[in-house]
Amino acid sequence: xxxxxxxVGCAAGFSGDRxxxxxxxxxxxxxxxxxxxxxxxxxxxxxxxxxxxxxxANPDGGYEPLLDELLRPVLARCLAxxxxxxxxxxxxxxxxxxxxxxxxxxxxxxxxxxxxxxHGDDLSGARHRALLDAAIGPAxxxxxxxxxxxxxxxxxxxDALSAGAEIVVCGRVADPSLTVGPxxxxxxxxxxxxxxxxxxxxxxxxxxxxxxxxxxYYADPGYKxxxxxxxxxxxxxxxxxxxxxxxxxxxxxxGRIDAHTVKEQLLYEVHDPRAxxxxxxxxxxxxxxVTELGPDRxxxxxxxxxARPAELxxxxxxxxxxxxxxxxxxxxxxxxxxxxxAADVLRERLQGLGPLRVDLIGVTSVLADDAGRxxxxxxxxxxxxxxxxxALNHTDRAAAERLAREVTALYTCGPAGGxxxxxxxxxxxxTVSCTVPRQQVPTGHNIVAFA
Amino acid sequence: MTTTFEVPLHRAAHGRTGDKGNRSNISVIxxxxxxxxxxxxxxxxxxxxxxxxxxxxxxxxxxxxxxLHAMNFVLDEVLDGGVNDALNLDSHGKALSFxxxxxxxxxPSALADCLAGS
Numbered sequence: 001x002x003x004x005x006x007x008v009g010c011a012a013g014f015s016g017d018r019x020x021x022x023x024x025x026x027x028x029x030x031x032x033x034x035x036x037x038x039x040x041x042x043x044x045x046x047x048x049x050x051x052x053x054x055x056x057a058n059p060d061g062g063y064e065p066l067l068d069e070l071l072r073p074v075l076a077r078c079l080a081x082x083x084x085x086x087x088x089x090x091x092x093x094x095x096x097x098x099x100x101x102x103x104x105x106x107x108x109x110x111x112x113x114x115x116x117x118x119h120g121d122d123l124s125g126a127r128h129r130a131l132l133d134a135a136i137g138p139a140x141x142x143x144x145x146x147x148x149x150x151x152x153x154x155x156x157x158x159d160a161l162s163a164g165a166e167i168v169v170c171g172r173v174a175d176p177s178l179t180v181g182p183x184x185x186x187x188x189x190x191x192x193x194x195x196x197x198x199x200x201x202x203x204x205x206x207x208x209x210x211x212x213x214x215x216x217y218y219a220d221p222g223y224k225x226x227x228x229x230x231x232x233x234x235x236x237x238x239x240x241x242x243x244x245x246x247x248x249x250x251x252x253x254x255g256r257i258d259a260h261t262v263k264e265q266l267l268y269e270v271h272d273p274r275a276x277x278x279x280x281x282x283x284x285x286x287x288x289x290v291t292e293l294g295p296d297r298x299x300x301x302x303x304x305x306x307a308r309p310a311e312l313x314x315x316x317x318x319x320x321x322x323x324x325x326x327x328x329x330x331x332x333x334x335x336x337x338x339x340x341x342a343a344d345v346l347r348e349r350l351q352g353l354g355p356l357r358v359d360l361i362g363v364t365s366v367l368a369d370d371a372g373r374x375x376x377x378x379x380x381x382x383x384x385x386x387x388x389x390x391a392l393n394h395t396d397r398a399a400a401e402r403l404a405r406e407v408t409a410l411y412t413c414g415p416a417g418g419x420x421x422x423x424x425x426x427x428x429x430x431t432v433s434c435t436v437p438r439q440q441v442p443t444g445h446n447i448v449a450f451a
Numbered sequence: 452m453t454t455t456f457e458v459p460l461h462r463a464a465h466g467r468t469g470d471k472g473n474r475s476n477i478s479v480i481x482x483x484x485x486x487x488x489x490x491x492x493x494x495x496x497x498x499x500x501x502x503x504x505x506x507x508x509x510x511x512x513x514x515x516x517x518x519l520h521a522m523n524f525v526l527d528e529v530l531d532g533g534v535n536d537a538l539n540l541d542s543h544g545k546a547l548s549f550x551x552x553x554x555x556x557x558x559p560s561a562l563a564d565c566l567a568g569s
Contacts, residue, residue, distance in 0.1 A: 045471075046534065217467070223568045224465060260465065260480060263519050267478035269469030271525050273514050289518050302518065320535065357538035366541040367550050370531040374505040391538040430535045433472065 002241070004034055006186045008179050008203070009236040012040040012070060012087075013210025015047050019069040021210065021234045026074045028236060028250035030081045037182040038078060040070055040087035041175050041208045048172055049317030049429045051092035052124065052147040062093035067100055075105065079113055079166065086157055086178050090169040092147065094118065098169045098448045112450055113167055116160035120443030121172040123148040123314060123436075132316060135434035143318035146429060150312045150441045153279030155191065157181025160445035168445070172315075174278045179204025183239050198283035198305025199243030205276070205283075206247050206265050206300065210234050213247060213265040214296075215255030228254020233296075248297045257296040266290070266300070275306075277313075279438070282306040311435035320430030322400035325391045326407025326423040327361075330415065336363060336383040338415035345414060346390050349406045353399060354392050361387035387420075393428065400425050454560040461552035462566040464490060468548040473533045474525060475544045477551050481520040483565035486558070490522070491515065493556045499524050502554050503547075506531075524551070 009029050011022035022038065029036035042064045055062025064070070067089055078085055090097040094117045102112045123131065124147050132140050132148060149172035158181045160168045168181070183200040184191070191197075206213045211232040219226040233253025238246040247257055266285060270276055276283040288302040330338045343358045350356055358372060359365035363383045368374035390407060394400040404423035411421060463486045466478045479494055481487050496511045503511070508529040515522050530544045531537040558566065 220465070223461070260482075263480045263521055264465065264467040264478060266519070267469075267476070267480075267516075267521060267523050268467055269471060269476060270523060271471075271474070271476055271514075273516055273523055286514075286516060287518055288516070323538075355538075359540065366539060366546045368539075369505050369507070370538045377505070389540065393536065393538065428535070431472065 002187050006183055006239045007032055007034065007036040007236055008039060008182055008207060008239060009036065009234065010039050010041065010207035010210055011234050012042050013208065013212060014044050015042040015064055015066070017210055019066055020073065022070065022074045024250040024253050025234050025236060026077050026083060029083050030077065035186055036083045038074070038083050038085050039178040039207065040089055041178060041210070042087065042089045043091060043172060045315060045431060046317055046429055048091055048149050049147040055092045060096050063091045063097035063100065064089035067097055068104060071101065071104060072108070076108060076110055079110055084161065084166050084168070084182070086168045086170070086182060088170045088173055088178065090117065090171045092122070092171065094169045094171050095448070101167060101169070102450045114165050115167045115169060115448045116163065116165035116445045117448055118156045118160060118168060118170040118173065118443065118445045120156065120441055121149045121152045123150055123441070131436055131440055132314070132434070135314065135436050136316065136432055140316065140432070143316070143432070146317045146319060148314060148316040150314045150436065151279055152312065152441065152443045153177050153308070154180035154184055156443045156445045158184035161185035163445070163447060165445070165447060174280070175208035176201040176204030176278055177280055179207055179237065180280050183243065187241050192307070194281050194305030194307060196243035196305070197281040199245065199303045200239060201276070201278055201281055201283045202266065202285060202288070202300060202303045203237040203239050203243070203245035206262065207235050207237055209265065209268065211255060212268065213261055214249045214257050215261060218256070218261050218264060224260070226256045230254065244299065244301050246293060246297055246299045257298055259290045259292050259298060262290045262298045262300065277309055279308065279312055281308050310438065312438045312441055314434050314436055316432045316434070317429050318432065320428045321393055321395040322397050322425055323391065323393055323428045324400035324403040324425045325389065326404055327387055327389045327421065328407060328410050328414070328418045329387045329420040330418055331385045332417065333384070335386045336360065336381055338417065339386040339388040340380060341415045342388050342410055342418060343390065345410070346406055350392070350403060353402060354394055357391045359389040361389055365389065397425065455557045456560055457555050457557050458566060459552065460494065460554040460556050461549070462568050463556060463558060464552065466548040466552060468545055470530060470533055470543045473528050473530050475529050475547055477524045477526070477548050479522045479524065479551065482567045484520045485562055485565050487517070487520045489556060489558055489562070494522065494554065498554060499526070499551060502551060503529060
């Protein structure tokens with residue numbers, strides 16, 4: 001069995017992350033020497049639906065819109081130094097992303113690398129409808145389905161790397177599988193070695209949100225101070241042959257990795273710590289430990305694993321109507337009273353259109369509930385800089401647009417001194433989740449041939 | 452007699468919110484292991500249910516991770532539908548950890564030096 005440590009660096013935690021993150025990570029991986037993989041995690045729960053809509057508009061599109069910006073700064077160094085790249089940036093069109101990467105290599109004067117495309121996650125085609133019918137029921141037929149994807153696991157990634165792929169392009173794989181796949185391929189673990197798979201899964205979990213483990217999304221002045229937040233170092237996991245890991249970041253970069261930043265990310269989006277479900281394994285972190293080994297070096301241990309679930313999670317995204325929002329500002333004496341009066345006007349004008357959410361930004365907004373119970377409990381105050389925001393959902397676009405018009409009309413018909421109206425009416429996507437038997441979702445990879 | 456004093460939870464612990472659909476999870480991580488017993492005794496499912504009463508969670512579940520001096524709360528149906536349906540600017544409920552961290556708790560005076568901030 002391969003014993004040498006595997007380094008996995010993560011240079012994106014969502015679609016829209018900083019595109020200058022990868023350079024220092026790749027430099028650190030190369031400086032450390034030894035086997036290394038760079039991952040980009042770019043798919044949130046609904047990113048794929050947006051990508052499917054983009055592909056409808058342009059059959060060559062539908063992959064990560066920032067693909068060029070993410071790869072261009074590091075592609076040459078990765079290929080020259082043997083740092084392999086694994087990502088779900090293929091989104092709704094992994095083959096299209098692979099073609100674009102090959103073209104980018106040409107533009108940069110690089111040889112075309114061995115690129116693998118992972119398939120099996122996309123269940124949006126007509127031939128998968130019976131599977132979704134069985135999992136969701138006839139209700140699925142009433143939905144305007146935009147995307148349907150299974151969260152597939154690490155095996156196809158591992159197989160692609162073992163077949164010599166230098167870049168592996170995926171669509172909807174489970175986020176931690178981007179790390180588990182390279183570890184499986186490198187160490188040659190048995191695919192039912194649940195403890196090791198669980199440890200690598202939690203290493204991947206710590207990496208998958210990028211800088212969220214290295215000081216991003218953590219800073220709170222006076223309580224949780226983070227140096228260099230504007231130049232955060234993205235994380236690197238040093239994974240050993242038993243799957244245990246040390247989380248660190250490039251030397252000289254901003255940010256912070258300590259026991260507290262690691263604990264916050266370890267529990268992020270976890271429900272039962274004894275059963276963190278992924279396609280690869282059920283991970284148990286209830287006895288996990290984190291140990292500070294030195295500055296910006298934390299070891300995760302104590303993770304155990306149990307047999308993987310028999311079913312795969314599937315997210316079906318569908319068109320669900322329209323979100324209408326409108327805002328207007330009031331400032332100076334009695335600003336809050338004027339904003340509250342404007343809200344009353346809108347409630348009366350829009351009566352019958354559906355539940356209307358009202359926020360007084362500068363008084364209370366995000367902690368409140370849609371039904372307005374929280375706001376109703378607060379006595380009117382003397383706030384002097386208040387932005388009124390109203391929002392509603394409607395299945396009909398024209399109805400939703402009435403909100404935008406009524407907010408705009410406050411310019412001449414509302415309380416004194418209202419300004420800065422902004423309105424928007426945007427389509428909404430709904431999600432239905434289900435599970436399907438994993439044998440119904442065959443997965444694999446193709447090494448892409450370029451003419 | 453043990454003297455005590457009241458502080459907001461954010462002086463004794465930190466945390467982060469995650470979301471899946473209409474379900475929120477919020478971690479509560481002790482700043483110092485010596486604060487753990489006070490947190491376990493006071494930051495209960497019932498206390499969190501009260502703190503989020505206006506959001507009408509259908510269930511609050513607490514998971515303890517004593518080796519990390521951390522706990523994980525799972526709040527069901529607390530996001531007005533979450534990113535799919537909520538009208539909230541923060542449809543993920545990202546800010547909700549700071550609502551939980553406003554919970555008042557009582558700390559023995561002898562542990563004052565374990566607290567963060569001032």
